[in-house]
Amino acid sequence: MSEEPGGGFTLDLSDDVREMRDWVHEFAQNVMRPAAAEWDEREETPWPILEEASKIGLYSLDFFAGQWLEPTGLGTPVAFEEIFWGDAGIGLALTGSCLAAVAVSSSGTPEQIGEWLPQMFGSPGDVKLGAFCSSEPDAGSDVGAIRTRAVYSEATDEWVLNGTKSWATNGGIADVHVVVASVDPSLGSRGQASFIVPPGTRGLSQGQKFRKHGVRASHTAEVVLDDARVPGRCLVGGKDRLDARLARLAGGQAAGEQAAMKTFEASRPTVAAMAVGVGRAAFEYARDYATQRVQFGRPVGQNQGIAFMLADMQASVDAARLLTWRAAWMARQGRKFTRAEGSISKLVAAETAVRVTEQAIQILGGNGYTRDYPVERMHRDAKIFTIFEGTSEIQRMIIGRAVTGLPVR
Numbered sequence: 552m553s554e555e556p557g558g559g560f561t562l563d564l565s566d567d568v569r570e571m572r573d574w575v576h577e578f579a580q581n582v583m584r585p586a587a588a589e590w591d592e593r594e595e596t597p598w599p600i601l602e603e604a605s606k607i608g609l610y611s612l613d614f615f616a617g618q619w620l621e622p623t624g625l626g627t628p629v630a631f632e633e634i635f636w637g638d639a640g641i642g643l644a645l646t647g648s649c650l651a652a653v654a655v656s657s658s659g660t661p662e663q664i665g666e667w668l669p670q671m672f673g674s675p676g677d678v679k680l681g682a683f684c685s686s687e688p689d690a691g692s693d694v695g696a697i698r699t700r701a702v703y704s705e706a707t708d709e710w711v712l713n714g715t716k717s718w719a720t721n722g723g724i725a726d727v728h729v730v731v732a733s734v735d736p737s738l739g740s741r742g743q744a745s746f747i748v749p750p751g752t753r754g755l756s757q758g759q760k761f762r763k764h765g766v767r768a769s770h771t772a773e774v775v776l777d778d779a780r781v782p783g784r785c786l787v788g789g790k791d792r793l794d795a796r797l798a799r800l801a802g803g804q805a806a807g808e809q810a811a812m813k814t815f816e817a818s819r820p821t822v823a824a825m826a827v828g829v830g831r832a833a834f835e836y837a838r839d840y841a842t843q844r845v846q847f848g849r850p851v852g853q854n855q856g857i858a859f860m861l862a863d864m865q866a867s868v869d870a871a872r873l874l875t876w877r878a879a880w881m882a883r884q885g886r887k888f889t890r891a892e893g894s895i896s897k898l899v900a901a902e903t904a905v906r907v908t909e910q911a912i913q914i915l916g917g918n919g920y921t922r923d924y925p926v927e928r929m930h931r932d933a934k935i936f937t938i939f940e941g942t943s944e945i946q947r948m949i950i951g952r953a954v955t956g957l958p959v960r
């Protein structure tokens with residue numbers, strides 16, 4: 552028997568995580584929330600807010616890496632919940648670089664991590680961005696259908712990239728792009744690798760910028776690669792590792808995990824935490840409104856119809872958070888998601904955020920439907936969580952495979 556209080560099990564956050572949470576919350580409340588409606592309307596990257604976040608060290612490699620490495624695993628989900636509680640559009644602008652950083656840190660060499668990650672965040676007065684470009688017009692859920700090609704030039708020790716990427720967060724405005732490309736199309740997703748495209752690389756340009764339903768302060772665009780040449784050292788993980796993987800495949804052996812999949816796997820509890828933040832924000836707003844708004848001579852929250860809705864909202868946000876913390880804790884302890892725990896957290900949190908934000912509009916009635924109140928924006932923002940980083944259907948497919956052991960399609 553463990554001598555520790557609670558038998559060694561605890562849901563108490565460490566002092567460090569609690570302190571960090573309160574610090575991020577203050578920024579979310581005082582800087583992000585007052586600016587949320589404006590940047591949603593402008594549909595632009597909120598550079599002044601990134602700059603302010605950089606100045607206090609919130610938008611920095613140090614901060615995000617520190618939370619990623621926090622020993623309990625709860626640093627990142629707690630930070631992301633607070634940021635997205637502040638605002639999802641600005642939140643995505645603040646965290647969009649992390650996906651590119653995870654792509655390099657999860658599969659890159661120590662030299663690549665040391666060289667490129669700092670260039671994805673920059674420093675106060677010189678803020679920089681990263682973008683992770685996997686999706687293409689004809690390859691969203693079906694990552695194996697990626698057509699962007701990477702061809703190695705032995706003569707110059709360069710990779711030559713050609714193709715069009717779609718829906719890339721920070722695409723075209725990032726300093727460092729991480730691009731998933733096929734080195735051997737006959738192998739489908741197993742013949743893919745990720746490439747770092749350094750700042751100012753000729754041949755990389757922004758295509759159309761998308762006008763979106765929600766998370767509008769986050770820039771989403773096509774990225775066009777037209778004979779973009781990157782040095783050999785920009786192949787994530789290095790050429791020796793790629794050659795060894797391709798040789799294993801040629802010999803009929805398993806190739807190990809593919810880099811883009813590793814990136815998505817690692818980031819799922821983080822995306823779940825974003826959704827928890829939006830759901831909690833909408834719940835809190837609706838709860839407070841329901842205690843103030845009077846109809847029939849009593850607060851609307853006194854009606855069971857509304858109080859029960861609020862009860863369901865609180866219960867489902869809490870459930871989503873617990874699933875998120877479980878997955879984040881498992882990932883940090885190096886446990887494998889044998890029952891698709893990462894996908895479970897993302898699926899439940901995303902669908903909770905959509906439902907809870909819709910209920911919040913219902914509780915606010917006509918006001919909820921207008922842009923004078925924040926819940927309609929939260930509802931528009933929440934929808935992205937059932938779409939990016941694997942749609943809800945794809946998460947169900949992964950969970951379905953894990954629970955049945957069958958090749959569910």
Ligand SMILES: Cc1cc2nc3c(=O)[nH]c(=O)nc-3n(C[C@H](O)[C@H](O)[C@H](O)COP(=O)(O)OP(=O)(O)OC[C@H]3O[C@@H](n4cnc5c(N)ncnc54)[C@H](O)[C@@H]3O)c2cc1C
Binds near residue numbers: 693763939944
């Ligand atoms: C705001 C935003 C930001 C994004 N940021 C990035 C980014 O930074 N980097 C990046 O690479 N991508 C990014 N994406 C792309 C995103 O990951 C894709 O949109 C997503 O993976 C879905 O692909 P798709 O849009 O092509 O939909 P499709 O794959 O065409 O799916 C269409 C519908 O069919 C369903 N479906 C597909 N296959 C199956 C199946 N086998 N079984 C059941 N249902 C299925 C889907 O669930 C969906 O409902 C972003 C997208 C948006 C909107």
